[in-house]
Amino acid sequence: MTSAGEVRVLLVDDHPVVRAGLRAMLAGFEGIAIAAEASDGRAALKELDRLSALGEPPDVVLMDLQMGEGMDGVTATAEIRKLSAPPPVLILTTYDTDADILAAVEAGASGYMLKDAPPEQLRQAVLQAAAGGTVLAPRAAALLMDRVSNPGTSLTPREVQLLELLATGLSNRAIAKQLFVSEATVKTHLVHIYGKLGVDNRTAAIAAATQRRIIRPPGANG
Amino acid sequence: MTSAGEVRVLLVDDHPVVRAGLRAMLAGFEGIAIAAEASDGRAALKELDRLSALGEPPDVVLMDLQMGEGMDGVTATAEIRKLSAPPPVLILTTYDTDADILAAVEAGASGYMLKDAPPEQLRQAVLQAAAGGTVLAPRAAALLMDRVSNPGTSLTPREVQLLELLATGLSNRAIAKQLFVSEATVKTHLVHIYGKLGVDNRTAAIAAATQRRIIRPPGANG
DNA sequence: CGGCGGATCAATCAAATGGTTGACTCTGGA
DNA sequence: TCCAGAGTCAACCATTTGATTGATCCGCCG
Known part of the structure; x- marks a missing residue:
């Protein structure tokens, strides 16, 4: 959290409808504010740059994995993690397949949530990620557990x-x-x-x- | 349009985030109002029933095709078309594959739009559908054109x-x-x-x- | 060093798939 | 009315794929 007690979020999603939904939903929460929005990974990096230059970097990036055009979410996440003092990236996507999750985690995401999660759960996830914590959807958690326990299956x-x-x-x-x-x-x-x-x-x-x-x-x- | 000059929409989508986005987006438009929301086809039919009983049926149903659980969009569309004086159903979905488009049209949808459409386009589509018109995403239109012109190849x-x-x-x-x-x-x-x-x-x-x-x-x- | 797993190959047999031809019904349009 | 196209089914045969077993070679790790 920032000193102002507000968690500032950078939204990255290629669908205007989804961005509008997240904007409305998050803005309705106490202590969460939208810092900026981007429609693909490239634009997200630009926004991040701009906000940093202003001395107002976001506390967390909320990123979709599937992006119709431009830089995809995994690449964008990896790029963000290369920055100095990168903000935590919370993946918010539609699918919970093995490779999506694995790719996101490998790219350095600090969380993996699904879009059909109830609002309250989303709010908690954003706050936790912003605070430096890790947050995983049930499937994601299960997959990672399974990977370490029996790696011979891959x-x-x-x-x-x-x-x-x-x-x-x-x-x-x-x-x-x-x-x-x-x-x-x-x-x-x-x-x-x-x-x-x-x-x-x-x-x-x-x-x-x-x-x-x-x-x-x-x-x-x- | 209704006598009140307001187009009343029934939202059907399983994602809370998307519903919130559509709600925010449509409510911001002049002459469009949200009549009700549903998270799957079954719930949509119930809502339709309820609204009709109140003498306030929606002017258009905005329906997602992919629904995680419950009745899917195609089935729901077909069911709605079976009603007496059914409202036009405008499909709003993520994919534009032949299979999806054909299924929707066959089920009796009056339109096929993609979720990544810009807000203004979405507004126009809702109004056109409510007015009894047909509205198709470019790819959907092309597919249907192709169908009639050379039915042997497809x-x-x-x-x-x-x-x-x-x-x-x-x-x-x-x-x-x-x-x-x-x-x-x-x-x-x-x-x-x-x-x-x-x-x-x-x-x-x-x-x-x-x-x-x-x-x-x-x-x-x- | 010895073993283990990955990659390579062979031979064989059972099962599934692909290709072909022909035929019946039904519907919609010329 | 007649025909074309869609959808259905059958029988037959060639080819491909799948299942199994067993083998060699090589690099890595304890």
Whole structure:
């Protein structure tokens, strides 16, 4: 909290509607104020710069992960963390998939909340993050716990690479050619992948991997 | 417009933040008022019932398609259209995939707008829909135009539906069960789909369909 | 050093998928 | 009315994929 007892928030979301909602919601809370808004990561960095120059840096950045255009939330978070005396970044997003959460945490976010959280919970999260605390949505917390307890379940880089080719619609033979290995090798990898993802065919593997954001859906932007 | 010169809107969205945003945004417009809010399709129908009983039905329903729990937007739209003297339903959603657009139009929506639309555009859309007009996002309009001009090239609603199940990783047999048809029928559809998309296997079909935004990548929910 | 896990390959068999042809019904439009 | 297109189903066969087992090579770590 600042000396004035007000937590100043920088909103980053590409949807005008969502920004309006957060603005209305947060402004209605005691002790929280909107410092500025941005519609993508690049703009957020600019705003941060501007506010710092004015000697009024925000106490917390409320950041969406999915951004239609411009710099995405993960990149923006990482960039912000590179600054000197960076403000805590609280992720507020729609999805709670493994890779989203992992990517956010790795980028240096201090919290991960979902947009469907009730207002009061959101308020608490903002205050906690601003105070230097960590705040995680239940799923996010569970995922991180699971990661440290049994790390053997995650895919190897090679397997991820295979999944990416798989998702483009290539056959085993085509994948084998691309990777300069035999078709047998591709099959072996696939079996391992199926086991780790808990599926039993390639389309399900793509679906699962996409869902967990292990891979990016073809033609995805943001 | 009503005799009072006010367009009364029923908001349907499962996210408190989005509802707050729409509320703030619409309430700020001249001639638009919020009649009621609902967090899912079922609740929307109830609200509609209640308002009608009061003799104050809304002039337009602003509906999200993706709803985390409860009745989804497409079903709700279809249900609303079954009522006597149903209000126009304006879809306001995050995605502009063929599948979403087609489903909404088939359900009887009078408009399809995206959440990232600028406020002024949203205002216009609400007024137009309330006045009995049709309002479409650019991509939605283009899709429908394409539909009528060359119906042979584009996928049929049934084929799109199949693609969606395909993308979730289901086998032909599983898809057949879901759709209450035989496996042979599924195969026939798939062959047609492959032909139209210019591919020769299911994973490539998923990739192509995702890329062309015919379907939403698996795992993209509310 | 010894072992473990990742990556590679082979062979085999069962199952699923893909390709083809032909046919029936129904609906909407020329 | 007649036809085109959508949706449905069947039978058949070639190809691909999945499952299993077992093996070699290599780099890293205790």
